[in-house]
Amino acid sequence: MIEISENTSNSDDSVKHQQVTKEFLRIVNDLRIKHDASPMSLNTALKFLMARKFDLNRALALYDAHESTRFREGLTNFDPEKEPLKSELESGKFTVLPKRDANGAAIAMFTACKHLPNVTSHQITLQGVVYQLDIALEEIETQRNGIVFIYNMFNSRYANFDYELSQKILGLLKGAYPARLKKVLIVTAPLWFKAPFRILRLFVREKLRDRVFMINIPQLSDHIPLPSLPIELGGQLAVDHLAWLNHCHAIRPKIINELYDLASQNYPLCSTNALHNGLIQSVNCTNTLSKSDSNELNSNTSEDDDKLRSSWLGDSPTKDSHHNSNKDDVNNRRERNSVNKPKPENIVMPNNNQNINNDDDNSDSKAYDDSSVKSKGMTLEEFIQYLKVKGRKGLTEEYNEIKMKIPDGTFDNSRLRPNQGKNRYTDVLCYDHSRVRLSTIDDDVNSDYINANFVDGYKQKNAFISTQGPLPKTFPDFWRMIWEQQVLLIVMTTRTVERCKAKCGQYWPLEVNSSVEYGPYRITNNDVQYFTDFNITRLTLVNLESNQTRKVTHMQFLSWPDYGVPHSAYAMLHFRNKVKEEQAKGVSELGESWTGHPLGPPIIVHCSAGIGRTGTFITLDVSINKLEDTGMINIREIVERIRSQRAHSIQMPDQYVFCYLALLEYALSRGLLENVDIAGFEESESD
Known part of the structure; x- marks a missing residue:
C-alpha cells in the first residue's frame, strides 16, 4: 500500500493531499457502490490524483473521462492470453521500454510500420496499449514523472497510417488516462503526414503544443538519453519485448488492477449525463450546485459556452464497437432513400400545410444563398493564402470587428416582465424579427414566448432553431415548440453540468424505457446508442391532448473541451455528418406525408446560452454545404448572417478561428487539398 505522505513534498501538502484523497474516494466509491461496482482502492485513487496534481475537480473529470472511454472503446474485461489480443501484444507494435528518460518518465513506443489497419481493429490495438500501460503505471516513479510517448514512423507507409487510431491513442493519453503525458515525439514522419499534422497542431493548446515534437532520429538524443533509446532509433538499448510481456503476465494476477476492471460489468458508470451530473454535483466545492436549476442559471451574464473534456485531439468515433454504426461516407450525405417506408399506425405525420415560421415579422428573411451575401467568397487556394496572411491574430481582429x-x-x-424568467441568461435575448412564436394558451399573449430564433441554412430558410438549454420551468414550452415546428432532430452541444455549474436542464428521460411528462407531452426513451464523442437517443413524443405520436431523435455532442474549442475538428465533423444522416433518415420515414423543404423541418440546436457552440455548429454546416456546392468559402459573411438572426452567435474569437481551421481540416480530409502550408499562422498571434 502506498502511503499518501510519499507523494507530497511537505507536511502541509500531505495534510491537504490526504483531505483531497479522502474526498475523492468518498465521491467515487459512493457512485461505484450505487452501481454494484467494487470500491476503488487508495492506490488507484492516487493515480488519478497525481495525474492532476491533487486537484479534486480535475481528478474527478479525469476519472469520468477514463471510465467512459474504457466502456465505449471496449477496454474492460479482456483476456491478454486469448486471440486476437495475444498476437497483437506479441507483435511488438506497442511496448514500454525498460529504461526511463532523464527526468524519470516511462517511455512508451508505438511502431507504426507494424500496424495494419485492415487487419487489426481499433479495439484490439487499444486493448494492447492500455494493458501494458496499466502495468507500467503500477510503478510509483511512472505516476510521479509521467510518460513520454514515441510515435515511431520509421519505415512506415501510408498503408500503415490510421488517422482515427492516432487520435484515439493521443486523446486517451492526454485526457482519459491517469498518467501525465510529458512529451510526444513523432519520429521520421513521412512527407504525406506533415500536411495533416500542421492542421492538427493548430488545435492544440499552447501548453501541450510545446510538448509535441516532429523530429528525425539524430534529434531523439536531445530528448531521451542514448542508453534509454532502442538501437533501431540510434540508441544503445536492446529491446526485449517478449521479456516485458512475460513481466506483464506475471505481475497482473498479483495486483488489484482496477484500471482494467474499472467499469461495472452491469452498467457503464459514467456513460450518461445523469451519472456524470451525479458525480460532479457530489463535489463539495465553493461553486457546487446549491440552488435550483432555474435560479442558478438565470444569472446576470452568460458563461463562455465552451466547456468539457481537455483531451488534445479528442476521441474519435468508436470503430468496430457494437455501440456504433458503420463508417460515414461524407460524399453520399445528400442521397435520400427514395423508398417510402410504411407508416406505423400510432405515428401521426406533421401537417405540412402549416407555415413552420408563424412569425409574420420574419417574412423578409431569405434563405442563405449566393444572392443573399455581398460576395461569393474565396477559392480553396485563396482561402489558404488568406489564412497565411491573416494568421490567428488577424482572424481574432476580424472577429472583434464583427462583434x-x-x-x-x-x-x-424577451424584455417583457412575464418573459424575463424564461431567459436562461439576462444578457442573451432573442430578436423579435426571427423569434419562434408558440401558439398562445388561454389568450395569454405572453405564452407564445420562448428564447429561440429561426436561423437559415445554406439555401434553406429556417433550417435551424437556435435556442438556449431549457430551464425546468420552460420544459413544457420546449416540447411544445418541437411539436408545433414538427421537429425531427435535437442537437445538443453541451452537458447538463460542467465545472460544477448547471448548463441545461434534464429535459428528456435518460434511462431506456423510461418516460417523463411536461405539460401535455409525454416523452419516452426507446433506445440509446453510445459513440465515443456523442450519444444518440431515440424518443417518442406523445401529445396527450390529441393522443398523437411522433418520433424525435436527440443527439448530444460530448467532446467539447473545457475552456476552449475542440482540439481537432475531426470529432465535430463526424458528428455533423451523423446529424445530416439522422435528419435525412427522419425525412425519409415521413414519406409522402412530408411536402416541405426536401431537407426537412428545422433542426433544433442548443448549448447553454444558444449562441457559442450552437453558432459554431451552424456556421460549420453552412460553410461546408457552400464549399461542396460552389467550391467557395466565405465564413465571415456566413457568421454575420447567422448573427443577424440569432444575436451574438459565435461567442468567442477562438470559436471563430476554429471555424476556419475546421473547414481547412474538412477540405484536407476529403482530398480537396493535397498539401497545406500555412507557416506563420501561429507566429502572428504574438506580433
Missing part, C-alpha cells in the same frame, strides 16, 4: 457591430434588431418580447 463590435450593433445588433440589427429589437428584443422587446
